[in-house]
Amino acid sequence: MEPPKIWREKRQRYLALGISCKKCGKRSFPLSEYCPYCGTNDVEEYRLAETGKILYFTNVSMASNEMAFNAPYCLGIIELNDGIKVTGQIIDCDYKDLKNGMEVKMVFRILARDGHEGLIKYGFKFTSI
């Protein structure tokens, strides 16, 4: 886990930042210099809605080393209340209790730990309300 990468991505991970296009008006995630819809660089930062509902979900049991501490975990595509769709972990729940359409809110959690001595990567996940 490299300090420069952690540092560069921290705002996007902590605050769930996307962009709002000043030209075509569309909002998108993740943070980018260009609008994925019309290609302009006339975009501004946009903080995603904090609540939404589950569109699809699955259970992840084969996790990468950094995320194995928390496996198995549920991963979902969430449609936020501003219409943007994001992928994120759905935590503090059993896979068997999840349902499409379930209401969720964004929470601040540990995404990965670099062993016992390395850095801790924080960011947003989702939990049922």
Place this chain on the structure above:
Amino acid sequence: MNKVGIVSYGSYIPKYRISVEEIAHIWGEDATELKNQLQVPKKSVLGLDEDVVTMAVESARNAVNLWDGDPKLIGAIYVGSESHPYAVKPTATIVSEALPTGKEIMAADLEFACKAGTAGMQMCFGLVKSDMINYGLAIGSDDSQAKPSDPLEYTAAAGSAAILIGREGIIAELEGTYSVTSDTPDFWRREGATYPSHGQRFTGKPAYFQHSIDATKGMMNQLQTNPSDYDYVVFHQPNTKFPLSVAKMLGFTKEQVELSLVCRHIGNTYSASSMLGLNRILEKASSGERILMTSYGSGAGSDSFSFMVTDKIEELQAYPFDIEYYIKRTIDINYGLYTRYKGLLK
């Protein structure tokens, strides 16, 4: 003189719970006897992807969302804890960036066992009152550790409370604060040690009780108030019995202390303990009511505060993610899962 007080508050309690029965079963102890003694039937446990930082952020965001002000106006953040995830690398920096506040902000992590959060409150009150900042955020957040089979294992819990302090939009005005400090070896953890040690019965009389009583009496003496002048009183809650006992010794009734006893539902949240008790009162208090709060931190010391609730309180009481919300959302775990969640398996 400038007025200063609490302008908002936020709480966070993790979802997992382990019962006294479940722990007592492992060590062959009498659960009924323990529950009578401690009056804590279950305690909160952190999820695998939570720590003092994530809890601090959740409680701080709840405080800022309830306040509905601009976090860029916050001029100081102090996070009190005895379980910061990094020995070197401040929790306060991460909380600041996750709100987000501006970069021009004073920040530090504090340690004074279970009263590091209220020490942060005093720092914020001082900075606001002296016009050095407009708003200050004091957080108590702890994931307390207990050696397996130690009596503390039944109560050592996890939670966080954030108190936003300022001079505009005050919901509870500070009337006074008073502290006592002495070198008392009742509870400690050496650098590098995984679990704290304690002086068994010594943690009671000369430590918790003496300091809580001295600070509370000093506070009331300074303001010329009596126990009957207060509608609510909050003490540190290592278990439910201690705050009830110290309240009685000081002449407070059971009714004055009862609402603050968050410990009864989730156990001892260390730095967050008395602050969560205060938050629970702020969620229910009415204009004109008076609150006395006294924290206790091993080592040892107590911070006492007197607050007068203002007519602004009602605007800050309808919030979905209050203590009741967190108390009610629970997932019970057994001791096996508990060892994984607490990282006891090395």
